[in-house]
């Protein structure tokens with residue numbers, strides 16, 4: 001901020017982002033009696049992931065009755081795994097029902113945030129001016145900035161190029177030759193939807209995923225009526241869905257050998273749909289089940305068996321004119337390239353935009369890997385709280401559970417900050433080190449670290465700074481309250497006496 005910039009508004013709490021995390025934070029703040037807050041969102045509406053990912057077939061892969069807020073059950077989910085339009089509409093309703101609209105500021109991209117030690121507050125430069133806040137909640141999303149590989153020749157490709165999270169609905173894929181790059185969660189939802197339309201589909205696969213059948217079905221009107229009339233029935237269903245997933249965690253975290261039976265089922269899933277032995281071989285992973293995110297689909301393998309699909313078992317190496325060239329030398333001429341290549345996860349862009357007390361950015365702080373205390377606060381960055389921070393991701397259950405745990409932590413943080421009389425709390429380096437040493441100790445036995453794959457959970461140094469190596473109940477306990485012994489109290493520096 002230059003000396004001439006005027007502050008548009010000062011608030012007690014500023015929340016960055018309006019996905020599940022930011023909206024959840026806003027609801028929680030109001031419930032805690034905090035009304036002096038704003039939610040800054042770079043886009044023009046709420047929804048985060050569920051606003052940005054509108055590709056054909058986009059849906060959740062955790063059952064809707066669990067992938068929703070505990071405080072706002074939706075008896076009207078249309079399917080067990082509801083689609084993006086329904087999830088987005090649910091989040092719009094949250095904004096209305098909990099009276100969040102007056103707090104929302106759309107088209108406000110946070111371009112920089114700096115801890116002003118003299119004033120003990122955060123100063124945020126946005127695309128619409130400067131805001132200041134005592135406390136900043138970063139709910140910018142773990143999967144919100146698309147990652148597109150920097151490939152030779154891509155800039156000169158004469159056809160259409162877009163990322164799965166920025167789908168171009170004006171571009172008609174009918175009759176086109178289309179390359180889909182990547183075989184992650186988004187790509188396997190896209191492929192079966194576009195395969196019947198396109199003339200030719202070239203799928204560039206670096207590593208095949210393990211895929212299990214998707215137990216998806218319509219939720220009947222009788223079931224919905226039941227959930228509306230007897231909320232306890234819906235709560236019981238949610239509890240059952242949660243328990244099943246909690247019971248699976250041990251296998252991923254402590255006893256990967258237990259995943260062998262699931263791997264055999266996934267193998268059978270390939271054999272059932274893919275009759276061509278060569279294609280089957282290319283679709284069979286050579287790493288342990290669970291190492292990468294396990295995907296769910298009933299339609300992906302049947303789509304790949306269709307005659308207009310070429311599965312190239314090699315990553316995209318370069319683009320030459322309108323030809324995509326794979327690392328194994330295979331060439332295909334195409335009209336469009338769709339990147340299903342994921343997001344900036346371990347190098348989140350907001351990192352380079354947040355500057356802490358010592359004048360260093362989070363990105364610099366995290367150059368050897370992301371780390372926080374209880375996934376929420378970072379030493380040297382007073383009064384900054386993450387929703388979905390380092391090591392809070394899940395491989396098999398609903399992120400909303402983790403978000404709600406972090407909101408408990410946020411609420412207690414604000415209470416304790418008020419009670420302490422300090423201007424800010426700053427996580428001690430020792431507490432943060434201890435927390436992360438324990439997280440990484442538990443990580444060492446997981447299938448994510450030992451399953452023989454290279455996934456987006458691992459950073460450039462091979463460390464898993466993304467996932468939580470435990471149950472969601474364990475994380476809930478760890479974030480129930482703030483332990484002030486883990487924090488230094490920051491007082492506002494006394495104003496220098498004025499001499500005349």
Ligand SMILES: Cc1cc2nc3c(=O)[nH]c(=O)nc-3n(C[C@H](O)[C@H](O)[C@H](O)COP(=O)(O)OP(=O)(O)OC[C@H]3O[C@@H](n4cnc5c(N)ncnc54)[C@H](O)[C@@H]3O)c2cc1C
Nearest residue numbers: 017019020021042048049060061062110140141144398399
């Ligand atoms: C296709 C897809 C499917 C998924 N399915 C599931 C699922 O089934 N189950 C599950 O548990 N998880 C799923 N996830 C993970 C999902 O990201 C989380 O569950 C959850 O939606 C994250 O919410 P969030 O609010 O943290 O982030 P987001 O929803 O990403 O929201 C972040 C918001 O911050 C805004 N923002 C970012 N930077 C700035 C800035 N500098 N200034 C202002 N605003 C900014 C963004 O515009 C966005 O609106 C899925 C993710 C994707 C991409």
